[in-house]
Amino acid sequence: MASAPDADELAALARRIVRGDEAAFVRFHDTFYAPLLRLARALSRRDDAFCCDVVQDVLLAVAQRLPALRDAAAVRAWLSRAVANAVVDHVRAERRRQQREQRAAEVRDHEAHEPWQELSRHEQQQFLLANLAALPPAEQALLAARFGEAGVAAIAVDLGISEDAAFGRLRRALERRRWQEP
Numbered sequence: 001m002a003s004a005p006d007a008d009e010l011a012a013l014a015r016r017i018v019r020g021d022e023a024a025f026v027r028f029h030d031t032f033y034a035p036l037l038r039l040a041r042a043l044s045r046r047d048d049a050f051c052c053d054v055v056q057d058v059l060l061a062v063a064q065r066l067p068a069l070r071d072a073a074a075v076r077a078w079l080s081r082a083v084a085n086a087v088v089d090h091v092r093a094e095r096r097r098q099q100r101e102q103r104a105a106e107v108r109d110h111e112a113h114e115p116w117q118e119l120s121r122h123e124q125q126q127f128l129l130a131n132l133a134a135l136p137p138a139e140q141a142l143l144a145a146r147f148g149e150a151g152v153a154a155i156a157v158d159l160g161i162s163e164d165a166a167f168g169r170l171r172r173a174l175e176r177r178r179w180q181e182p
Contacts, residue, residue, distance in 0.1 A: 007072035
């Protein structure tokens with residue numbers, strides 16, 4: 001482990017990193033990896049793998065966008081805030097992943113017990129037409145565009161929204177319809 005740089009050396013090290021000095025980054029990494037890991041553990045109370053990922057993200061941020069800070073206190077404050085932000089980002093990403101997996105499992109469970117397959121083709125068609133008629137006109141247009149020839153981009157223009165917004169509305173409309181039992 002490298003000896004800790006004094007205040008003047010740390011500020012100079014930060015300025016050299018901003019200029020792209022690889023040797024300065026290596027010195028910074030060797031000096032701060034362990035303290036950043038301890039801080040990530042203290043803030044997150046998570047396992048080493050999680051904390052190593054957090055520190056890796058912080059070190060990438062240092063290499064890419066460390067501001068030219070005036071003194072050692074400013075560098076340490078920036079690093080502390082970067083670790084705290086990275087912990088929050090990782091926790092949120094993990095939560096989103098778990099929610100996606102939960103929704104996918106619910107869909108799989110729902111589809112496994114889908115009474116839809118037990119309906120005749122005519123009954124399925126009647127069910128779909130009834131559900132389509134229950135949708136607001138904008139969602140009907142989006143669904144028709146998605147499965148027709150007009151295209152979602154054309155419907156987005158007609159509705160006065162962006163194409164991304166149209167696809168988002170379409171996705172939500174399909175999700176709402178998915179849970180409607182026949």
